[in-house]
Amino acid sequence: MASVQAFVPNPFTPAFGKVPAFMAGREQITEDMVQAFAGEGGDPNLCSIFVGARGTGKTALLTYLGQQAAQQGWVVANVSAQEGMLDDVLQRVREAAAHLVDDAPKRRLTGIGIASLGSASWENEPASGANWRTRMNGLFDQLAEADAGIVITVDEVDPALSEMTELCATFQHFVRENRKAALLMAGLPHKVSALLSGRSTSFLRRAFRHDLGPIASYDVEEAFRLTVESGGKRIDDDALAEAVRQIDGFPYMFQLVGYRAWNAARLSPAICEEHVRRGARLAREVLAASVYDATISELSKNDLAFVRAMNPGAGEKTTRDELKTRLGKSSSHVSTYRKRLLDAGVIEEGLDGSFSFALPGFGEYVNQRFR
Ligand SMILES: Nc1ncnc2c1ncn2[C@@H]1O[C@H](COP(=O)(O)OP(=O)(O)OP(=O)(O)O)[C@@H](O)[C@H]1O
Numbered sequence: 395m396a397s398v399q400a401f402v403p404n405p406f407t408p409a410f411g412k413v414p415a416f417m418a419g420r421e422q423i424t425e426d427m428v429q430a431f432a433g434e435g436g437d438p439n440l441c442s443i444f445v446g447a448r449g450t451g452k453t454a455l456l457t458y459l460g461q462q463a464a465q466q467g468w469v470v471a472n473v474s475a476q477e478g479m480l481d482d483v484l485q486r487v488r489e490a491a492a493h494l495v496d497d498a499p500k501r502r503l504t505g506i507g508i509a510s511l512g513s514a515s516w517e518n519e520p521a522s523g524a525n526w527r528t529r530m531n532g533l534f535d536q537l538a539e540a541d542a543g544i545v546i547t548v549d550e551v552d553p554a555l556s557e558m559t560e561l562c563a564t565f566q567h568f569v570r571e572n573r574k575a576a577l578l579m580a581g582l583p584h585k586v587s588a589l590l591s592g593r594s595t596s597f598l599r600r601a602f603r604h605d606l607g608p609i610a611s612y613d614v615e616e617a618f619r620l621t622v623e624s625g626g627k628r629i630d631d632d633a634l635a636e637a638v639r640q641i642d643g644f645p646y647m648f649q650l651v652g653y654r655a656w657n658a659a660r661l662s663p664a665i666c667e668e669h670v671r672r673g674a675r676l677a678r679e680v681l682a683a684s685v686y687d688a689t690i691s692e693l694s695k696n697d698l699a700f701v702r703a704m705n706p707g708a709g710e711k712t713t714r715d716e717l718k719t720r721l722g723k724s725s726s727h728v729s730t731y732r733k734r735l736l737d738a739g740v741i742e743e744g745l746d747g748s749f750s751f752a753l754p755g756f757g758e759y760v761n762q763r764f765r
C-alpha cells in the first residue's frame with residue numbers, strides 16, 4: 395500500500411503580482427526605501443519610479459514596499475493607472491486608515507459593521523464639490539494627528555491617462571507643502587519614458603529611477619534554496635546550479651522553474667538536476683505563451699525586422715555594423731529602432747555598443763517562431 399504523505403504546498407509563486415516567499419536580490423532598493431519610510435518625509439526616495447520589462451517583479455516589489463511602509467505606520471493606497479484611479483486612491487486611503495480613526499471602537503460597540511468604518515468615521519470631510527487635492531489634503535491633515543503619512547503606489551503607469559498626469563502634478567504640491575507623502579510608481583520602460591517626457595509631469599524627472607535589471611546569480615541561488623527549504627524539501631548542489639543557469643536572473647523564470655521543478659520532484663524529499671531540467675522545459679513554454687507572445691505582438695514591422703536581424707541563436711551579441719549589413723539600412727535607421735527596442739525592454743546594449751536580448755531565452759524563441 396502506498397504510504398500516505400502529508401500534502402506539502404508548493405512554495406513557489408509563479409503568478410503575476412505575487413510577492414514571493416523570498417525576494418531574490420533587490421536589497422539595495424528595499425534598504426533605501428525602508429530607510430526613507432523611517433524618516434520624517436522629504437527623502438528623495440519617497441518619489442520613486444521602478445522600471446522593468448515584463449516579469450521583472452515590478453508589481454511584487456511595489457506590494458512588498460507598501461507592506462514595509464505599512465509596518466512603519468504609513469497608510470498605503472495601491473492602485474493601477476486606469477480610469478477612476480484618483481477616486482480609488484481616496485477610497486483605499488480611507489480603508490487602510492480606518493484603524494487610526496478615534497471613534498472606531500465606539501462604533502464597533504454600537505454594532506456598526508467594521509466594513510463601514512472606513513467611509514463612516516472620517517471627520518470634517520470636505521464638501522462634495524471639493525477636488526481631489528482638497529480631499530487628499532483633508533486626509534493628510536487628519537492623518538498628521540497620528541503622525542501617519544500616505545504612500546500611493548501606482549502600477550502599470552500609463553502616460554495616456556489624464557488622471558496620471560493630474561496625480562503627478564498634484565503630488566508636487568503635497569511635496570511643496572511638506573506633507574508626509576510618498577509616490578511609488580512602476581511601469582514598462584517605454585511607458586515610463588513617455589510619461590517622463592510629458593510637459594505636465596516634468597517634476598517626475600527628478601523622481602528616483604530604479605531599473606529592475608537581472609538579479610545576480612548568488613542572490614538567485616540563495617533565494618531559490620531558501621524557498622525550497624521553506625517548503626520542506628532539499629535541493630542538490632548541481633540541481634541548484636542548473637536552476638540558477640536556467641533562471642538567468644529573471645524573476646518570473648525563477649518562480650516558473652521552481653514551481654515546475656518542485657512538482658517534478660513530487661514526493662521525493664530532494665530536488666535533483668533532472669527535476670530542474672524538466673521544470674525548466676515546461677517553464678519556457680509558459681514563458682513563451684505569457685511573456686514572449688505579448689512582447690512580439692507589441693512590436694512594429696521594423697522592430698521585428700531588427701529583432702530577427704539580431705540573428706538569434708548564432709551568438710549572444712550583435713554589433714551595430716552587423717545589423718546595418720543584415721538589414722541593408724542606414725546607421726540612423728539602426729539608431730531609431732535601437733532606441734525603440736531599448737525602451738520596450740526587448741534588447742540591451744553592452745558597454746561596447748553591441749546588442750543582446752534583455753529577456754532570457756527570447757533569442758531562441760524568436761529563432762523558432764520565425765524559422
Ligand atoms: N525578486 C524576486 N525574486 C523572486 N521572485 C520574484 C521577484 N520579484 C518578482 N518575483 C516573481 O516574479 C513573477 C513576476 O513578478 P511581477 O508580477 O511583479 O512582475 P511585473 O514586472 O509586474 O510584470 P508585468 O510587467 O507583466 O506586470 C511573480 O511570480 C513574482 O512572484
Ligand SMILES: [Mg+2]
Binds near residue numbers: 411452453454549
Ligand atoms: Mg506587474
